[in-house]
Amino acid sequence: MSVNKLGKFAVIGLSAAVIAGCSTTATDTDTSTTAEDATSTEQADTTASSDASFGAGEESAPTSVIVEDTASTEEVVDKMASLAGVATVFYFDFDKSIVRPESREALAKHAQYLVANPEARVTLEGHADERGTREYNMALGERRAKAVSRYLTIQGVAASQIESVSFGEEVPVAFSHDDNAWQLNRRVEVRYEK
């Protein structure tokens, strides 16, 4: 991680901490409603950001789906050129967390990129369809993210470059209640820290 990037971390981390601090310590006696989105709304406009306490990159709009990478600087664009057109969303069977054969080629390219760029960090976001209970689906989404993580580490990616996160069934990309929508929602999204 470059010094320059550390600086960005510190500044944004600090402002996020200030905002977070305000909302968590506020004890309004009239109402306990706490506006929660101040931080994320602000961060939505910045292309790179991170909450210091989490130490991993994030993009704020929690529901956006990355289909193609949106690089923020030219440097990143150059580095990530090898990933142009490579899929970043990988799908799973119902109640399963096995990486499908058709996902392997694209995942291998992600692995190559991560091995070639040991400073690069990736978040694997696991998701489930709406069937079943919510916390079980949180666990299932994590299991999927970890299956992808294992696939990457087997190919030489350092575990420290990867973070697995689950959104369970909370952030669907398709909203009807049928097989087609469910298939689109059972996925792992690969997100590079910018």
Next chain:
Amino acid sequence: MLKKWLYITFMSLLFTASAKAQLVIEITSGADQLLPIAVVPFGYDGLGALPEDVAQIIEDDLKRSGLFQAIPRGNMLSMPSKEADVFYRDWRLLKSDYVVIGTVKKLTNGQYRIGFELLNVLSQKPVEKHASIDVSPTNFRDAAHYISDKVYELLTGSRGAFSTRILYVTAEGDRSAPTFKLQVADADGHRPQVIVESKEPILSPSWSQDGRNIAYVMFRNRRPNIFIQELATGKRQKIAQFRGLNGAPAWSPDGKKLALVLSKDNNPEVYTLDIATQKLERMTNHYAIDTEPSWEPDGKGIIFTSDRGGSPQIYRLDVRSKRVERVTFEGVSNTRARMTPDGRYIVTIQKNDGNYHVALQDMKTGRVQTLTETYLDESPSIAPNGSMVIYATTYEGKGILAVVSVDGLVKYRLPSADGDVREPSWSPYFK
């Protein structure tokens, strides 16, 4: 027992006047034999309109329990507000077994005194002596629910749960970028209040046993955190933000601990957290998914979901010995169990033939009964008197809340005016 003059100061918590109901109740089925009761509009000798129609709220409460049938106001031959004015034969004619009458009186301090009496038409006598409550204008609904609780208890022998509340989560606005709101409302859906609002997901709200604190999962910066929050003050504390899952918080019956799910040691395991000392103790140890913990009422056991046997099923963990035994055997899967306050039954979400329904299992006999026929049911939560289960389901393409009685006979829906509703959690009794 009711004393002749009973004064109650209602905790006003954070709840203010708004009587608007976000969730509207639609009763879909009731018990076979309904007890006929007449709730006569309460007498008021003052000027102007009262903030709420107390008799109407009581009538709605009793009907919603699925055990009562109300005599329509239009059929009433008289509308007495004290026992001396009651002609019992009129009510016998209307086939009403019981009559609730009452009065509202404005006091000099700005409060109102609400008096009520429950009369038995057959014996032509009050079931209980006249009682009254003094309330401020903003607490009329509390007074009405209190009276409903008393009437329910006197006539059924079990405690009413009309004065309780529900927590739930709504997702409003654009479905691909919704606003999540954790809300609390009366058990009848009235007086909703937003507790927390976020552009990131909120789930798994749960009550502390005294009803003063809640715990929930909220994502921040795309990662799940567990918070506990005092309802009256809004004071909030982040208690878990480990790497990986931070989920399914459940308060212990003594209020000292939370059961929760963390995957910081690789895969989802059930832990307990001592809230005062912050001491974390790992309770399960298995490479499978262990999640959705819930305490038994006596605090000795934790029931949880695990797929260690191949499919998700309910297991019981002995808190002291950490020994685990399987509890559910029927159905393709059983998840997210909750136990009734008497420890006799658990409700689960049971999967059969691709459908997810609320099922009730007798812990003594092992007998299992499916309670619902709705679509994609989840998140069952039991009323503190053990009579009803609130759960989330999908109806006409939308997430709604629905309620079913433990015997499966009484059913109603609580659809939301806007957005999807999910993750209901029924409060304990408020002290």
